[in-house]
Amino acid sequence: MPVLIGIAILSGCAAGLVDAADGLKVSATPAPQSAHPATLPAAGDDGPRFHDHAPHEWGTRKPWHYAVHGIDVSRYQGEIDWLQVRADSVDFAFIKATEGGDRLDETFKQNWAQAKAAGVPRGAYHFYYFCRSAKEQAQWFIRHVPRDTTALPPVLDMEWNPKSPTCKLRPAPEMVRKEMRVFLDTLEKHYGKRPIIYTAIDFFEHNDLKQFKNHSFWLRSVAGHPQEKYGDHPWLFWQYTGTGSLAGITGDADINAFAGTRAEWQAWLQQQNE
Incomplete structure (x- = not known):
């Protein structure tokens, strides 16, 4: 692993600030960001770590070159057996x-509750409407997601939703x-952890999300390595x-x-637990 990634991930370990309103530690430095390595962090070339019902034909930058893998879930996955998930070498869940x-x-x-009980590090995400x-939505999230110092940072899921039956609005990028x-x-x-931004390439480009330089990104790219879709972001x-x-x-799972x-x-x- 090139030095660039190691520095980027660990850079957020610097001292934080204490927010006077609630006594929580709030990061005084940008959240850890990872950059694209010149050489992938090879974890072996033994093939995919998990089965895929519709696998992509990956080039030289394969997902299984990375050592740590996790899932994201919602009601669409139905009842989940978290002990089996953990036993299948899942490292985290959103x-x-x-x-x-x-x-x-x-x-x-x-x-x-069950992911934590099974020993799976987990974070919560919000799908934006x-x-x-934004103020109403943040308050709604805070109302339902408890503070937990062991949790991963919260995630803001930003993507267009053309199938929404109640909201077809597409605000200007500045808004x-x-x-x-x-x-x-x-x-x-509220949580003392800088949230992560999840997005897809169309939303990322249309709204110029590269301006969020102090936030870590979780990028969707199912037909190519992120470097092929998002450049050097x-x-x-x-x-x-x-x-x-x-x-x-x-059924299907996001990995x-x-x-x-x-x-x-x-x-x-x-670092997240400090």
Whole structure:
């Protein structure tokens, strides 16, 4: 692993600030960012770590070159056996909590508790809705996702939703970024952890999200390595398939890779718990 990634991931370990309102430690430095390595952190060329119902024909930059893999889940995965998930070598999970300002994923509380009990590091994510204010949505997320010092940073899921039956609004990029900052800043102040931004290439480009230089990114790229789709933009997590298959989950699963080595993953996890 080139030095660039090691420095980027561990750079967030610097001292933080204490917010006077609630006594929480808030990062005084940018969240850890990962950059694309010139040479991938080879974890072996034995082939895919998990089965895929519709595998992509990867080039030289393969997901299984990365050592640390995890999943993201919502009600669409149904009942999950988290002990089986953990036994299948899943290293982390992001769990859908909320959407908009009035929707709670009905499986969140169960998944949140059972993932922790099974020993799977987990974080919660919010699916953004363009017909409610960022302030309302942040308050809704905070209402339902408890503070937990062992949790991964919260995630803001930003993508267009053309299938929404109630909101077809597509705000101007300047307004999108303004509202995102309100949501992100509110969650950071409350949880003491800088949120991660999840997005797809069309939304990323249209709204010029590269301006969020102080936030880590979780990028969707199921038909090529992120470097092929997002250029040299830094990323921390890579969602590389939506058709994965693993123990404990019935049907398709989203699978993701962490950008660093296993040692860097452990260091990053430790940083989140400080």
